[in-house]
Amino acid sequence: MKIPKHDVAVVGIGQTKFRSKRRDVNIPEMIYEAVKMALDDAQLEPKEIDAVIIGNMDHFEGINFSELLCGIEAAPGYLKPVVKVATGGTTGSSLAICGYHNVASGIYNNVLVVGWEKLNEGGATTGIITAFDPVWERPSLAGALGPLALMAGMYSAKYGITPEQAAKVTVKNRSNAANNPFAHLQMPNITIDYVMSSQMISYPLRLHDCCPQSEGACALIYANEQETKKITDNPAWVHAVETAHYYTFGTDDKMFDLPTATIASKKAYKKAGISNPVKDLDVAEIYEPTSWSELSWTEALGFCKPGEGGKLLDEEITQMSGELPVNPSGGVLSTNPIGATALVRVAEAAIQIMGRGEKRQVPDVEKALAMGFGGSLWTEIMILGKNPMR
Amino acid sequence: MTDDIEKKVYRGRIKVPYKHTGGAYVERFITEIGKSNKILGVKCPKCNKVHVPPKMICHECFEKMDEWVEVQNQGIVKGFTVVTHSTPIMPLEPPFAYGIIKLDGADTDFVHIIKESAPEKLRIGMKVKAVFKENPRKRILDIEYFEAI
Numbered sequence: 001m002k003i004p005k006h007d008v009a010v011v012g013i014g015q016t017k018f019r020s021k022r023r024d025v026n027i028p029e030m031i032y033e034a035v036k037m038a039l040d041d042a043q044l045e046p047k048e049i050d051a052v053i054i055g056n057m058d059h060f061e062g063i064n065f066s067e068l069l070c071g072i073e074a075a076p077g078y079l080k081p082v083v084k085v086a087t088g089g090t091t092g093s094s095l096a097i098c099g100y101h102n103v104a105s106g107i108y109n110n111v112l113v114v115g116w117e118k119l120n121e122g123g124a125t126t127g128i129i130t131a132f133d134p135v136w137e138r139p140s141l142a143g144a145l146g147p148l149a150l151m152a153g154m155y156s157a158k159y160g161i162t163p164e165q166a167a168k169v170t171v172k173n174r175s176n177a178a179n180n181p182f183a184h185l186q187m188p189n190i191t192i193d194y195v196m197s198s199q200m201i202s203y204p205l206r207l208h209d210c211c212p213q214s215e216g217a218c219a220l221i222y223a224n225e226q227e228t229k230k231i232t233d234n235p236a237w238v239h240a241v242e243t244a245h246y247y248t249f250g251t252d253d254k255m256f257d258l259p260t261a262t263i264a265s266k267k268a269y270k271k272a273g274i275s276n277p278v279k280d281l282d283v284a285e286i287y288e289p290t291s292w293s294e295l296s297w298t299e300a301l302g303f304c305k306p307g308e309g310g311k312l313l314d315e316e317i318t319q320m321s322g323e324l325p326v327n328p329s330g331g332v333l334s335t336n337p338i339g340a341t342a343l344v345r346v347a348e349a350a351i352q353i354m355g356r357g358e359k360r361q362v363p364d365v366e367k368a369l370a371m372g373f374g375g376s377l378w379t380e381i382m383i384l385g386k387n388p389m390r
Numbered sequence: 391m392t393d394d395i396e397k398k399v400y401r402g403r404i405k406v407p408y409k410h411t412g413g414a415y416v417e418r419f420i421t422e423i424g425k426s427n428k429i430l431g432v433k434c435p436k437c438n439k440v441h442v443p444p445k446m447i448c449h450e451c452f453e454k455m456d457e458w459v460e461v462q463n464q465g466i467v468k469g470f471t472v473v474t475h476s477t478p479i480m481p482l483e484p485p486f487a488y489g490i491i492k493l494d495g496a497d498t499d500f501v502h503i504i505k506e507s508a509p510e511k512l513r514i515g516m517k518v519k520a521v522f523k524e525n526p527r528k529r530i531l532d533i534e535y536f537e538a539i
């Protein structure tokens with residue numbers, strides 16, 4: 001692994017208030033809200049942006065080559081490099097990582113990355129099905145919910161994780177969301193009973209074990225060390241990025257324990273000098289599509305041993321007051337604009353580093369982890385820190 | 391493998407009922423056409439160009455545009471092609487022309503139908519005017535077509 005040429009920091013952040021639908025704005029108008037906020041945050045003129053990387057899943061809204069429209073009308077991409085990234089659920093983290101590489105390598109001094117989705121306009125499940133093998137998988141296990149339900153069932157059977165423990169994740173995250181003005185589902189008074197008595201969607205997943213579909217956008221500006229100095233004295237520095245992709249054909253792999261999260265996080269911890277993630281990290285924003293997944297992912301990320309995700313939660317380690325708060329923003333269970341979802345994890349991790357989280361702020365954050373999940377059980381990790389790596 | 395095994399090709403039949411939110415600028419443009427047969431554009435505060443159809447951002451300046459201006463219902467044809475083959479999505483029965491039209495008072499080009507198909511009657515630089523639908527349906531085709539003046 002080569003050492004990157006430049007230290008890179010997040011210097012501007014923008015996000016929309018996420019909702020189930022935005023009938024007041026079309027796609028570029030919606031994205032512009034986040035882009036404008038990020039530009040204002042970094043106090044950069046549109047012309048000062050070197051390149052734009054934008055992402056969503058074309059199939060979800062039925063707008064192909066969305067970067068043509070949105071890279072120019074919603075982001076300052078006119079006559080500049082505009083690149084589209086789409087990797088499913090990991091789209092936002094792939095955007096974050098591509099943006100990072102483009103600055104770390106010295107190609108650009110700064111890059112604007114934008115993730116968005118307007119999920120009420122089409123069919124996310126239909127779009128996801130088109131990613132599966134047309135002969136073997138589409139007639140049976142294709143989509144997001146079915147595989148996630150199978151994973152939850154197998155995980156629960158192996159380790160004795162209970163529906164109550166899963167419900168507690170939703171309660172934690174949606175009450176955290178009440179402290180986040182951008183979150184979609186804010187439920188300060190949600191109870192375990194409420195989650196456990198919600199409609200069964202796909203056994204064992206109930207309605208409130210599942211993330212919502214949201215509309216909105218998130219934008220980040222990265223800059224190298226020289227530009228960062230000019231822009232802000234309170235950036236969030238990127239310490240490590242890691243990607244682990246693989247393909248599970250049908251059910252020919254174990255469908256829990258998320259091996260890509262273990263592989264990617266171990267590599268990232270090594271780069272960022274983290275030996276004990278619970279002690280060394282101060283906050284984590286992870287991509288939990290269901291309540292059950294958060295428990296499993298906390299194991300895969302090494303926050304506890306395999307099978308101890310429920311115990312970790314019961315011991316309140318991942319609560320706001322715990323040793324390693326997980327998803328102070330409310331996480332994916334509260335907000336899921338797919339192409340923006342994993343970028344929101346990075347934005348929220350950066351907000352925590354900058355100490356700008358207001359009611360959702362964890363005290364004294366020095367190191368934060370952001371995770372993207374999606375595709376065929378893919379994981380992407382970014383670790384951010386208060387100080388540059390060198 | 392032998393030749394008597396059928397070479398199966400699977401048919402995909404994915405249908406998605408997409409919705410496309412018009413947004414504030416489309417909404418105002420379409421409403422005004424239906425209500426008063428007026429064509430509106432928006433003016434960029436930086437380069438002063440009037441954009442028709444209207445949109446939020448001047449892509450050259452990346453400035454938000456808020457100043458609405460009425461442009462003329464007539465303009466100049468900058469280019470055209472004649473459609474001769476019919477497909478189910480055609481707005482009119484061919485033959486007819488598609489033209490790039492610069493409306494008087496606008497700085498951007500506008501693509502629409504010109505109800506004329508004889509090449510000798512069409513030329514770059516000709517003047518055309520909008521003909522509006524009697525019963526508007528909040529679509530761009532509420533301007534039914536342009537015709538030669």
Ligand SMILES: [Zn+2]
Nearest residue numbers: 434437448451
């Ligand atoms: Zn302009």
